[in-house]
Amino acid sequence: MTLTLRPRRSALYMPGSNARALEKAKSLDVDCLILDLEDAVAPDAKAEARSQVVEAVKGGGYGQRELVIRINGLDTDHAEEDLKAAVEAGPDAILVPKVNSPADLERVAIRLKVLKPGQPPKLWAMMETPQAMLNAAAIGACGLDSGVGLTCFVMGTNDLAKETRARLVPGRRVMLPWLMTCVAAARAGDIDILDGVFNGLDDMDGFAAECRQGADMGMDGKTLIHPKQIEACHAAFSPSEDEVGWARRINAAFDDPENAGKGVIQVDGKMVERLHAEMGRRVIAISDAIAARG
Template identity: 75%
Template sequence: MTLPIRPRRSALYMPGSNARALEKARTLDVDCLLLDLEDAVAPEVKDLARNQIVDAVTAGGYGNREVVIRINGLETPWGEDDLRAAIKAAPDAILVPKVNSPADLQRIAHMLSVYGAPKNLSLWAMMETPQAMLNAGAIGACGKDANVRLTCFVMGTNDLAKETRARLSPGRVAMTPWLMTCVAAARAGGIDILDGVYNAFQDEEGFAAECAQGVEMGMDGKTLIHPKQIEPCHAAFSPSEEEIAWARKINETFDQPENAGKGAIQVDGKMVERLHAEMGKRVIAIADAIAARAS
């Protein structure tokens, strides 16, 4: 399944229990909104949060921001009601927490069909448990199954640290093998992947460093916990003007008739292959999608 390219540089968690936050979300320059019914919502206000999110999403006004509802797990007292409510609200995607295996997504996907969910409603998967790390390849492969509707991984690094007892220290040495495993699994499944949150939202230098690390790892964007993180996140995960210009130049050169049958050519004194042109096409597509969202 070939998915449309869209910018997912930033994905901001917004608690469903905070009506003011749901309203403010309509004004934020963010690519994705993660309207949360799970970790950010206390048990005693789960029902309130669900109702507020349904009302907010149904009312619309979020423009070209991608709207995603994170439900509680089906094993909880709220999970199935969350799923039904999310389907009724018709967001862009439903974020499934604590996915351990393909069966977890397949079960949700079956319920989407039973409840008559729109065909364009996709699933995102939280990757935040030891089982998920061990089954990452199989979970990512769900991206190849149109019936499962999987389009994105979201790294839940806080929960992963809790479950494994690994430390979330600067540089994330302990997390790196799992992060890169999930990047590989996402790419094998043809889906996007978003990095975990940075908890110290007042630490601008540390946040910038972790964004840069996510870019190096191949992440498509990062999940956020505060609006002040949006702008530096976009700066990190947006292709630079130089990268865009180089990508266009490579593709324009390969498109010339004399280069039609060549696998490698010279551009500005550098040898480039067609694989670089394909990589450049994605850079151009992301840049165009960012420009379209901004307009």
């Protein structure tokens, strides 16, 4: 079995109102670009940002980078125009902020089918409210509903801290239950999940540590607020040469005809099961996809 995966190690927020930033993004070594119409855009610049994002996406030049447009909240006056603009632009996905329940995503999916029958953009969901934490499993299950088209969770840790009054402390010990709940919900829904942003632009050691923590949790990548965070992010969320080599040896061993009927074998002096081969195939697929980006 061959897996085809899209790496989402890094997702950089780019303000839609900043035309220069939108142009610079074409040269950045990043997997995903979140072209923001929400938090990064002042109220009086919403219309300009919408127009610039449409022009940027339609103009192309972003290569293999996954393009995602974050719209304003569904309860705002901007949401409908944002959706229309996003459909016109044709990004890979639309990021819906402040998703509280499956009904929010279903509402967007229904509207998109009207605006673009046939193949509407996929949906990403911001997980950043108390309701989202309580409804994580149900929201994640939208990934199994082809009519919704959910493919990724994005943790909004800043908003989550604001809404819950939890403190953003080093190590994020108070956030761990919510983060791991969302990881489990994402996996149950067969979707990806990206970690929240790290606010300390000058604390690169702290950022690298949080990237490693996210990778250990099982996150697929991390959202970023500055290009200088990309390198450390990729280091944490890319399989190492040792991991890829080990995965290839396990798979080669299970592919050997003499092991065809075995559930457990020995590789390099270690006992491994077929589940390790399945895990290894994903490691290899991500490594190959990263290499293919160039």
